[in-house]
Amino acid sequence: MTTTAAPDPEARPHPSRETHVTTGATVWLTGLPSAGKTTIAHELAGLLRAGGRRVEVLDGDEIREFLTADLGFSRADRHTNVQRIGFLAELLARNGVTALVPVIAPYADSREAVRGRHAAGGTAYVEVHVATPVEVCAERDVKGLYAKQAAGEISGLTGVDDPYEEPLAPDLRIESQEQSVAESAAAVHQLLVERGLA
Numbered sequence: 176m177t178t179t180a181a182p183d184p185e186a187r188p189h190p191s192r193e194t195h196v197t198t199g200a201t202v203w204l205t206g207l208p209s210a211g212k213t214t215i216a217h218e219l220a221g222l223l224r225a226g227g228r229r230v231e232v233l234d235g236d237e238i239r240e241f242l243t244a245d246l247g248f249s250r251a252d253r254h255t256n257v258q259r260i261g262f263l264a265e266l267l268a269r270n271g272v273t274a275l276v277p278v279i280a281p282y283a284d285s286r287e288a289v290r291g292r293h294a295a296g297g298t299a300y301v302e303v304h305v306a307t308p309v310e311v312c313a314e315r316d317v318k319g320l321y322a323k324q325a326a327g328e329i330s331g332l333t334g335v336d337d338p339y340e341e342p343l344a345p346d347l348r349i350e351s352q353e354q355s356v357a358e359s360a361a362a363v364h365q366l367l368v369e370r371g372l373a
């Protein structure tokens with residue numbers, strides 16, 4: 176008589192239960208409009224994906240269309256916008272995704288709240304200040320916002336007639352006016368490598 180051992184459910188997990196050891200992180204790129212946040216995020220995403228990372232870019236404009244369409248650009252609304260995006264980024268990062276967040280986040284207390292949420296969850300958080308001077312940003316004026324502000328068509332533009340509280344101790348500061356997009360993205364990538372996040 177042969178006996179068949181009962182299958183050990185722990186021996187070979189069902190594929191849906193397999194876990195992969197990946198270290199996610201949130202990389203928040205803060206800076207003025209046209210500083211280079213979005214461009215660096217997408218360049219960096221390419222580098223990270225080439226290294227096998229799962230990456231999501233939480234672009235401010237896209238997020239505002241869906242997740243935060245109810246919000247404007249008052250101090251309170253910008254704070255709420257940043258907290259919602261920070262919440263989403265932490266969820267992704269906690270699950271092994273590298274969340275790249277090119278969002279202005281002009282207020283220090285908003286950014287600190289996001290950092291605190293990540294710290295509380297034990298999730299890696301990296302703050303990159305894309306510190307392009309406002310004169311250079313206004314010259315680039317990717318979306319024509321600086322021209323519109325100058326023409327009196329809009330007001331409350333970050334860095335011009337609305338506050339931008341510069342990060343005092345970012346994990347990295349990028350002077351995008353002094354380097355190429357590839358160099359800027361490589362600098363962030365290098366930091367992530369040093370921290371075991373890429």
Ligand SMILES: Nc1ncnc2c1ncn2[C@@H]1O[C@H](COP(=O)(O)OS(=O)(=O)O)[C@@H](OP(=O)(O)O)[C@H]1O
Nearest residue numbers: 207208209235248253256278279280281331332333
């Ligand atoms: N008044 C004013 N000030 C700043 N930015 C403005 C404004 N009005 C519209 N926009 C466009 O909205 C983008 C900023 O959205 P964010 O979600 O990144 O901003 S914030 O963190 O909530 O302040 C921002 O995108 P980026 O240029 O990519 O930074 C602008 O295109």
Ligand SMILES: Nc1ncnc2c1ncn2[C@@H]1O[C@H](COP(=O)(O)OP(=O)(O)O)[C@@H](O)[C@H]1O
Nearest residue numbers: 208209210211212213214317351354355356359
């Ligand atoms: N080193 C650099 N890093 C990022 N962008 C740069 C750099 N040098 C020049 N640029 C240009 O600056 C512009 C930045 O636009 P964008 O990324 O949309 O800014 P933001 O997302 O901060 O509003 C792009 O046209 C980009 O090609």
